[in-house]
Amino acid sequence: MTNLEPQTAAAAQAAQAVDPHVDAAPSENPVPEGRPRAGWRSLVPTMTPWLAIGLILVVGISLFGLIGPYFVGDPRQIRDIGLTGPSGEFPLGTTQIGQDVLAQLAYATRGSLQIGIIVGLLATALSAVFGIYGAYKGKFLDESFSLLTNVFLVIPGLPLVIVISGFVPRESRGLWTIAVVLAITSWAGAARVLRAQTLSVRNRDFVAASQVSGERSWRVIVVEILPNLLPLLAAQFVFAVIAAILGEAGLAFIGLGASNSSTLGTMLFYAQNGFALALGAWWWFVPPGLIIALFGMGLSLVNFSIDELINPKLKNLRQHRKRARRAARLERELARSTRRAGGDTAKESVR
Amino acid sequence: MNYFLRKLGFYAVALWAALTLNFAIPRMLPGNPVDILLAKLQQRGGTVTPETRKAYALLLGGDSSDPLWVQYWDYLKNLARGDLGTSVSYYPAKVSDVILTSLPWTVVLVGVATVLAALLGVLLGAFVGWKPGTWLDSLIPATTLLAAVPYFWLALILTYFLARVLGWFPMQGGYDVVLSPGWNFEFIFSAIEYGFLPALTIVLASIAGWLLGMRNMMVSTLSEDYILTAEAKGLTPRKILRSYASRNAVLPSVAGFAISLGFVVSGSVITEQVFSYPGIGGRLLGAVTNNDYALMQGVFLFITLAVLGANLVVDLLYGIIDPRTRARS
Numbered sequence: 001m002t003n004l005e006p007q008t009a010a011a012a013q014a015a016q017a018v019d020p021h022v023d024a025a026p027s028e029n030p031v032p033e034g035r036p037r038a039g040w041r042s043l044v045p046t047m048t049p050w051l052a053i054g055l056i057l058v059v060g061i062s063l064f065g066l067i068g069p070y071f072v073g074d075p076r077q078i079r080d081i082g083l084t085g086p087s088g089e090f091p092l093g094t095t096q097i098g099q100d101v102l103a104q105l106a107y108a109t110r111g112s113l114q115i116g117i118i119v120g121l122l123a124t125a126l127s128a129v130f131g132i133y134g135a136y137k138g139k140f141l142d143e144s145f146s147l148l149t150n151v152f153l154v155i156p157g158l159p160l161v162i163v164i165s166g167f168v169p170r171e172s173r174g175l176w177t178i179a180v181v182l183a184i185t186s187w188a189g190a191a192r193v194l195r196a197q198t199l200s201v202r203n204r205d206f207v208a209a210s211q212v213s214g215e216r217s218w219r220v221i222v223v224e225i226l227p228n229l230l231p232l233l234a235a236q237f238v239f240a241v242i243a244a245i246l247g248e249a250g251l252a253f254i255g256l257g258a259s260n261s262s263t264l265g266t267m268l269f270y271a272q273n274g275f276a277l278a279l280g281a282w283w284w285f286v287p288p289g290l291i292i293a294l295f296g297m298g299l300s301l302v303n304f305s306i307d308e309l310i311n312p313k314l315k316n317l318r319q320h321r322k323r324a325r326r327a328a329r330l331e332r333e334l335a336r337s338t339r340r341a342g343g344d345t346a347k348e349s350v351r
Numbered sequence: 352m353n354y355f356l357r358k359l360g361f362y363a364v365a366l367w368a369a370l371t372l373n374f375a376i377p378r379m380l381p382g383n384p385v386d387i388l389l390a391k392l393q394q395r396g397g398t399v400t401p402e403t404r405k406a407y408a409l410l411l412g413g414d415s416s417d418p419l420w421v422q423y424w425d426y427l428k429n430l431a432r433g434d435l436g437t438s439v440s441y442y443p444a445k446v447s448d449v450i451l452t453s454l455p456w457t458v459v460l461v462g463v464a465t466v467l468a469a470l471l472g473v474l475l476g477a478f479v480g481w482k483p484g485t486w487l488d489s490l491i492p493a494t495t496l497l498a499a500v501p502y503f504w505l506a507l508i509l510t511y512f513l514a515r516v517l518g519w520f521p522m523q524g525g526y527d528v529v530l531s532p533g534w535n536f537e538f539i540f541s542a543i544e545y546g547f548l549p550a551l552t553i554v555l556a557s558i559a560g561w562l563l564g565m566r567n568m569m570v571s572t573l574s575e576d577y578i579l580t581a582e583a584k585g586l587t588p589r590k591i592l593r594s595y596a597s598r599n600a601v602l603p604s605v606a607g608f609a610i611s612l613g614f615v616v617s618g619s620v621i622t623e624q625v626f627s628y629p630g631i632g633g634r635l636l637g638a639v640t641n642n643d644y645a646l647m648q649g650v651f652l653f654i655t656l657a658v659l660g661a662n663l664v665v666d667l668l669y670g671i672i673d674p675r676t677r678a679r680s
Contacts, residue, residue, distance in 0.1 A: 050492040151365045153610060156658050158617030159635065160372070163651045166639040167380045169387055189610060242499060249501050250621045254636050268504065272625070277507055277522075280515065289504030296499025301492050324484030 054301025061295045065113045068106030075103040075262070083281050093283035096274040104267055105287050111263040112245050112292070115179055119244030122183035124190065124237045131194030132229065136202055136221055146195060152188035158250060161185050165256040175258040182247050190236035194229060201228045231306060238303045242296045249292055264288040354670045354677040362663045369655040373648050374426050378419070387642055435652070436645035440637060446649040449634060454653065456525055457630035460546055461619050464553035465612065471554070472561025473604055477597040479562070480569025491566060498559035502618035506552045506625040513548060520548045525629040549619075549626050557615050564607060568600040575599070602673050608665045612658055620654075 079098030086093045092101040134145030164181050165173065201207065202225065210224050226233075245264075251257050252265025253272065271277075271285040385407045389399050397403075417425075429435070435446035479488050514522040521527075527541040572578065573596065581591045620632035627633065631650055638646035670677050 050489075054492075147361070147364065150361065151368045154362075154365050154613065154659060154662050155369055155372070155655055156613040156616045158620060159651050159654045162620070162635060162639060163373075163647055164376055164380065166647050167377050167644070246499070246501050250503060250617075253501075253503050254621060254624055254639070256639065268507075272507070277511060277515065280511075282511060285504075285507055285511075289501055289507070292504070293496055293500040297496040300495035300499060304492055304495065322484075 048305065050301050051305045054298045054304070057294050057298025058302060061109065061291060061298065062113065064106060064291075065109035069103075069110055072103035072106045073100055075099060075107050083279060083284075085281075086283050092287055093281070095270070095284055096276075096279075096281075101284055101287065104262070105264075105291065108262050108264045108267045108288060109291055111261045112248065112265070115175065115182075115248045115258075115261070115263060116241040116245040118175075118179045119182045119186070119248070120237050120241035122179060123187040123240040123244070124233060126183060126187035127190035127194055127236060127240075128233065130187065131191035132198045132221060132225065135195040135198035136217065136225065138202075142195075145191075149188045149191045149195070152185070153192065157185040158247065161247065161251060162254070162256060165251060170259055173256075173259050175261050178248060178251065178258045179244075182244050182251075186240060186243050186247065190240065193236065194232065197229055197232055198225060201225050235303050235306050238299045238306075242299050245292060246296065249289075264292055355667060358663065358666050358670070362659055362666075365659055366656075369652070369659070370427070370430065373652055373655075374423055377644065377648070391642065430652075435649040438638075438643055438646045440641040440643040440646065446645050449646060450631065450649055450653050453629055453631050453634050456628065457619070457623070457632060458657070460549055460628070460630060461553065461615060464550040464619075465557070465615050467550070468554040468557045468615075469561050469604070469608075469611075472558045473565045473601055475558075476562040476565025476604075477569055477592070477600065480566035480600070481573075481592055481596065483570045483573070488566075491563070494559040494562055497555060498563070500556055502552060502556045503621040503625050505556050506549070506622045509548055509552055509555075510625065521545050523627040545626075546628075549622055549628055552622050553615060553619055556618060557611065560611055560614075561604060564604050565600060568603050569596060572596050572600040602669075605665065605669055605672070608662070612661055616654060616658055 076099065079094065081094055081098045082096050084090065084094050084098075090100050090102065092105065095101060095104070130145045130149055134142045161181055165178070168177060207220060207224050210220050215223075248257060248263060249265030249268065252263050253268050255269055257263060257266055257269070265288075267288040268285060271281070271288070274281075274284070276282075276284040385404065388407055389404060392403070393399055433447055435450075438444050438446050438449050441449050479491060482488065510522055514520045521544065525542060525545050526538060527545070578591060578595055581595050586595075619630075620635060622628075623630045623632035624636050631653065635647065635650040635654075637643070638650060
């Protein structure tokens with residue numbers, strides 16, 4: 001598990017700090033001087049090198065997990081060349097009993113992505129129910145949902161997951177059991193952020209209008225409120241996927257993962273139990289963790305760009321960046337022109 | 352005063368919820384500890400009679416024939432007396448004793464590492480966020496790599512390079528085994544030497560969260576009117592950074608301490624496994640592999656208690672350093 005969460009906590013704080021009547025939608029961005037931009041353009045993140053890296057990482061690793069398994073050999077086939085380093089035939093070497101690490105990596109990536117998406121969907125759904133529905137209904141329901149959320153937030157997740165998995169017998173510890181357990185322990189942070197945002201959307205005029213015209217509450221939530229929360233939900237889903245992949249990896253590493261699946265965590269479990277570390281077989285334990293870290297980094301980078309759009313407090317960041325870039329360019333041009341004009345005034349113009 | 356009472360009330364509820372979860376988990380889940388232990392016994396060739404069954408049931412904490420509320424009441428009564436049952440894997444040691452011997456290791460390790468990571472992260476974040484858009488600030492997204500690294504994998508990598516290849520640090524354990532634990536210089540030095548790599552792992556893996564949070568808040572604080580006023584008054588940038596911007600920007604990081612601490616504790620539980628550290632995480636995992644249910648529940652309870660306690664302290668402090676929270680409630 002990581003603590004990517006403080007960022008979300010800060011976002012929640014920011015969302016709470018905003019006056020509920022002020023529209024926090026990114027389309028309200030003060031348009032920087034120059035040509036006015038079309039409204040929808042401000043909803044699409046600007047392509048920065050970091051966003052490009054993030055997209056490449058996410059797409060690349062997803063493709064590796066999706067179609068990689070069709071191109072590699074059998075990950076379970078045992079050969080008599082145990083613990084050989086990377087070579088032409090086996091680009092990532094072999095395990096202790098001669099299994100192809102690259103083949104295992106492809107299948108394990110698929111397994112980890114699968115569990116990440118399942119848990120991500122479950123956790124986002126749970127957080128939407130407790131965050132949005134509670135905040136919309138208000139009064140007692142909101143109070144009790146909010147209390148439940150905060151309680152789940154302070155109870156440390158992984159120890160709870162370990163205890164729960166410890167009590168489930170190994171035979172019945174399937175993929176879905178692990179997914180449900182992980183989802184139950186990881187929805188709380190997102191629910192709190194969603195609640196804060198729902199509270200601010202709920203009081204806007206269009207919601208009141210639809211209530212007055214007699215719409216049912218589920219329709220108000222789905223049609224009027226949910227579209228306003230979509231970017232936030234997307235960001236929470238991305239966080240949930242990262243947290244789930246990390247959580248599952250941790251569980252599998254200590255031997256409590258799903259019994260019938262192979263994930264990156266299971267690979268690390270076998271590497272640790274096969275003394276990969278003591279034998280110096282870095283090609284066995286480095287790649288699985290690296291895939292997790294890079295995939296998580298890719299998703300966070302994409303989230304970073306989304307965050308700069310949806311977080312009203314970060315609105316001025318893009319302007320700052322643009323201004324800094326323009327200042328640097330001007331400075332360069334100035335320096336160049338003064339160099340052409342002669343060194344006399346150089347000192348002055350650098351300033 | 353109201354704020355403090357509310358906080359105390361909330362943590363009382365959270366504590367009760369944790370205790371109840373701890374009680375409910377073994378009774379809600381399909382696996383029955385007694386059955387699992389008996390199955391293990393049968394695999395090893397033991398014979399299972401109704402008497403063995405009863406003996407195991409008694410060992411694992413009372414007859415399950417009582418109604419649920421009686422069991423619950425007994426459970427709470429035992430907890431109040433500090434009786435968490437008997438550990439199976441460290442038989443005949445009591446669970447509370449097993450936990451108390453390993454608790455200091457984890458508390459010191461996680462405590463020191465968390466404080467270090469928070470301080471470093473907040474300082475760096477304030478420094479970077481002070482000038483958004485510079486080249487240093489544009490490197491910030493790279494720290495997401497650190498935030499997404501699994502703790503235990505980072506531990507493996509650090510062990511491989513710093514301990515195995517370079518040989519700077521010992522690979523495993525909490526102290527040199529030839530020494531006996533005690534308050535002498537030699538032992539403490541050895542404990543620091545052995546604890547360095549686990550601490551480094553936790554600091555590296557958790558610093559990014561603090562850094563990012565602080566930097567984001569710093570950027571948003573810069574657009575506040577009081578910063579503009581301070582600049583207009585002609586205060587030096589250093590003074591504005593120290594007394595105006597960072598003080599306000601650090602508040603959400605303090606408030607978010609609760610969430611981060613949970614993550615750090617979760618991460619360090621597995622990290623201890625990599626280093627065979629004699630802390631509470633290692634005990635938890637050992638209990639899981641040995642089907643030592645009483646120890647498992649006891650460790651979970653202690654971890655939860657520690658996290659709740661730390662959060663309570665931080666929340667109460669927060670009420671003092673930020674008067675707005677008191678006014679709002």
